[in-house]
Amino acid sequence: MARKLSIMDSGWLMMETRETPMHVGGLALFAIPEDAPSDYMESVYRFMVEVDGVCRPFSQKIQSRLPGRLDAAWVEDRNFDIDYHVRHSALPRPGRVRELLALVSRLHAQRLDPGRPLWESYLIEGLEGNRFALYTKMHHSMVDGMAGMHLMQSRMASSADENLPAPWSGEWDKRKKPRKKSVAVAAKAGVLDGAGSVRRGAGQLVDLLRLPKDSNVKTIYRAPKTVLNRRVTGARRFAAQSWSLPRIKAAAKKHNGTVNDIFLAMCGGAMRRYLETLDALPAEPLVAQVPVSLRSADQAEGGGNAITTVQVSLATHIASPLGRLVAIQESMQAVKTRLGEMQKSDIDAYTVMTNMPLSLGQVTGLSGRVSPMFNLVISNVPGPKDTLYFNGAELLASYPVSLVLHGYALNITVVSYKDSLEFGVIGCRDTLPHIQRFLDYFEASLAELE
Amino acid sequence: MARKLSIMDSGWLMMETRETPMHVGGLALFAIPEDAPSDYMESVYRFMVEVDGVCRPFSQKIQSRLPGRLDAAWVEDRNFDIDYHVRHSALPRPGRVRELLALVSRLHAQRLDPGRPLWESYLIEGLEGNRFALYTKMHHSMVDGMAGMHLMQSRMASSADENLPAPWSGEWDKRKKPRKKSVAVAAKAGVLDGAGSVRRGAGQLVDLLRLPKDSNVKTIYRAPKTVLNRRVTGARRFAAQSWSLPRIKAAAKKHNGTVNDIFLAMCGGAMRRYLETLDALPAEPLVAQVPVSLRSADQAEGGGNAITTVQVSLATHIASPLGRLVAIQESMQAVKTRLGEMQKSDIDAYTVMTNMPLSLGQVTGLSGRVSPMFNLVISNVPGPKDTLYFNGAELLASYPVSLVLHGYALNITVVSYKDSLEFGVIGCRDTLPHIQRFLDYFEASLAELE
Structure with a gap:
């Protein structure tokens, strides 16, 4: 069958x-x-x-x-x-x-x-x-x-x-009743419900592309070309580490922000440090492609698709840690406001339209040779809050190992587990040296905000 | 450069x-x-x-x-x-x-x-x-x-x-003087020295192809189609074990044969046992493709090419271990006699002509779908006689891990080291089950001749 x-x-x-x-x-x-x-x-x-x-x-x-x-x-x-x-x-x-x-x-x-x-x-x-x-x-x-x-x-x-x-x-x-609903179906990509959505999604995209490149409001094709955006080889380096969620929450509270704000600021700070060390920091801010869930956690159990990707400034052009955090928060807020004004079907259209060039770039072999749509993918996914066990053994930590693409040689994904945020950094071994240094840079960038 | x-x-x-x-x-x-x-x-x-x-x-x-x-x-x-x-x-x-x-x-x-x-x-x-x-x-x-x-x-x-x-x-x-001459050059394949050799090499091939299929004198395309001769997947199983060379020499002496005769008889006995277990033993004898050096060990130091491949019957259709050994010896002797009658340049031509279809079969995708040229490759290569060391650690054993091809899902290669014959068996995991059983079958086949 x-x-x-x-x-x-x-x-x-x-x-x-x-x-x-x-x-x-x-x-x-x-x-x-x-x-x-x-x-x-x-x-x-x-x-x-x-x-x-x-x-x-x-x-x-x-x-x-x-x-x-x-x-x-x-x-x-x-x-x-x-x-x-x-x-x-x-x-x-x-x-x-x-x-x-x-x-x-x-x-x-x-x-x-x-x-x-x-x-x-x-x-x-x-x-x-x-x-x-x-x-x-x-x-x-x-x-x-x-x-x-x-x-x-x-x-x-x-x-x-x-x-x-x-x-x-x-x-x-x-087992007749699955113990928990598999999330596999819930995470599937959107299907368009009509031509009107495509037009409205395209309109959103055109509006955003008209904004100046130094605006905090980002979409695809507003990213500077960096060392991250080259062709990749098949070799990989993976780095992983856990950070205390209470620590990140305290920093968020201090700056009137969310855990995700602090997480993005850790990424922005780490990217700035990393590129500075390579003497490769662009004058314009790096743009992260960030998957966003459109529903509350309660709704997520129902299945069905409610994920889009948005483009957020990492404000890597700003030297001050606090100034960088504020710029990231503004960029994220602008995205949220815009999404809030859009209908669900329009968001689906926008999602497909902004992701289509990514696949095309891979298949045609152009990716990594032309201007990048964004600089890297950064994901923050909620995970289990309670302790899990495997054949009687306690799960201590659980790190995501994502993928890289031609033109997008780095990916940062974190999941939460109990009182931790679990960072997984995957990159092309040949395109990007010293990927393990990101772990130190995350820590330094968090410490700056405490 | x-x-x-x-x-x-x-x-x-x-x-x-x-x-x-x-x-x-x-x-x-x-x-x-x-x-x-x-x-x-x-x-x-x-x-x-x-x-x-x-x-x-x-x-x-x-x-x-x-x-x-x-x-x-x-x-x-x-x-x-x-x-x-x-x-x-x-x-x-x-x-x-x-x-x-x-x-x-x-x-x-x-x-x-x-x-x-x-x-x-x-x-x-x-x-x-x-x-x-x-x-x-x-x-x-x-x-x-x-x-x-x-x-x-x-x-x-x-x-x-x-x-x-x-x-x-x-x-x-x-280091100006290499400690030992690399064998890499010595093992390179032949180059033809003229059109006459090609004609004579082709003549040898035509003569051999005219012989009846049950003759002990073998060449390419005289092999039955077996489970060994299917398409392969990318997965492998490797089995390896050492056998005592004095033990094999004693068996050789008992039967007026060479170490290589006993080695081929171990392979023939193991193949018969293996195919019988799978209920897949063909009525005609399996044909092994065997690389043969044309020079004495003393000459080998001089470099240059002197290797050909010959086809030898493994006499798997004969139930009696002794009868099988005699048939293998006759098949090998027939090959040696024929090679002795050929000029070096003719042998080179014969070598290239009998190996060309192998490469063509791989590239065209026909191999494993048409009749096999032979059933499997079996190599017996002399190795070091004295103890070797790596960073101060004594080398105990050294097994060759060869390759398989479409249509040729199994390879048996042995090298000698000190007082041992080191067997390496590599096969396609999906085409051939239980490859590790060969180790038991080699042992049983040797014991029968002691």
Whole structure:
């Protein structure tokens, strides 16, 4: 029973090249239980591979016979081979987070096999501090953006004693009521409801493009060309770290702002520092492409699409940390005001119109050679507030591992988990040196606002 | 200073697909010295990455602008990134050879980045028995067949105290006299010296093709179609084990044969057992493609090409182990007699003519869909007789990791090291199940002849 891919999802397959694999990942850190036996890691691996069948979407692969994959459909993989998808790895000593990030950087650079279900999960032992890690990658055509991480988290337990099958176990198909609604559907991209919306969406875009380039109100094609906006190779560097949410909230309160304001200011400050070190800071402010949810958290459970992307100034041209924060807040407020004036269907049209050139740029090979639409993608996604468990082990941290594109060599994504904001920075290893320095720069930029 | 690739070497680039990466590898096992400090593995890794420049061929990448890579040339990689090429890995506990083979199977399935020098080396810690491993892969366009392993071994020390730089260190370029002559040149394929040779080579081929299919005298296109001769996927399984050379020599003496006779009989017996288990044993004998050196070991030091490939019956249709050995010996003897009657230039022509269809089959996509030229490639290559050392650690074993092609899903290669014959079996994970069983089947087939 084949299920055809949407044009948007097929697009992720079409955009994939050796240099730009189109999968997203999650890196989760767990505590080894105190009473764990010496063969504990082997038992976790067995828990992961000794499953009673495999559920969707983990069981399905792409079937396509036409060039360009226009007929791509999901079909069950009859030769499903769990040992291929679930892998047991280890870190060399001393097993610091540094060694973990080096391994994840390598694993994230490898393309998924297009002839199999488009996911792999790595159980990684040898992490110091009595911890272990789980790195899972899924193709973007299988799960949108953060949906993969949400899918994994929705299949973790809420206590150490609760027994749940592995996230891909066939037992999930047998459960009549899914424990939590999968977010996969909710994160799908918009569908236009009529030609009128397209006209109004286009009108919004034309209005915004008429604004001067130094205005705080941003849209696509208002970004300076920077080192971030070059062609990429297939190699990656991943950096990750947790920041205290109460700390960020205190800074937000001090400056009459939101957590997201402080987060964007941390990004703006870090980008300014990074580009200054490379002697590559442009005179005009960097523009971030930011996915925005249009609904409250309560509404999100209902499913359906309510996400758009907006362009926000990171005010990297302003030296003063406080001045930068204010400019970022103004830019974000201008976006919100404008979105508030638009109808839902017009926003959908605007979303599609501002994202279409991105896909076209990838497929035509122009991206990274012409002016960038924006400088980088920055996402801030709410995550679980309560402690989660995987096969009895407590989830300590959960970092998103996103993707980069030609012309967009860096991505910063954060998710919240309990009292932390979990930063994941992914970049092209060859285009951008010293990506791990962003972690220091985030910290310095937060400290400036405290 | 660009150095153009030969047509043969360009061929390896042209034949490469995601399903058939064209690199070869070596897996070396070492003893951790008894007095090693706790950070010994980190010091080995530093020895590997903290090099004073990088020597050829490790420093060179492919430059090519034309489609089909007809203009491919080796050029120095100005952005050479040693941390990319030399990697530090570890095995999950208990760190058996089983876990090592699983890791090497995965690593060998990944294509090398065509935008960089075409090699990677993995230092692998966590191997039980106080050992560590080194897995190195190089593209076939960079080093022919076994030449990569010979290159690595030629840069190992002959005592624990001898200090040599890492195999890729730039210091090798500064040494005026190379310590041992690289075998890379010696293993290059033949060049025809005239049209007469082509005619005589073709005549030999036509003569052989006229022989009945059940004759012990084999050439290309006399092989039955088997499960080995299907299209392959990109996934691999690698199995490896050492056998005692004195044991094999004793069996050879008992049957008035050579070590190579017993080796081929081990392969024939294992293939018969394997195909019987799959209920897929053909009525006609399997035909192995076997590279043969045309010179004595003394002459080999002189360099230049003297290798051809011959087709030998594995006599898998004969149930009796002794009858199988005799048939294999007769088939090999017939090949030797025929080669002895041919001139060197005619052999070169015959070699090129019998190997050309192999490359064509890969590039046209016909291989694995039409009748196979032979059933599998089996190589037996002499290796070092004395103990080697790497950064003070004794080399315990050294297994070749070869490649598979569409239509040729299995390869058995052995090298000798001291008193051992080191077997490496590489196969397509999806085409051929249970490749690790070959190790048991080799043992059973040897025991039958003792």
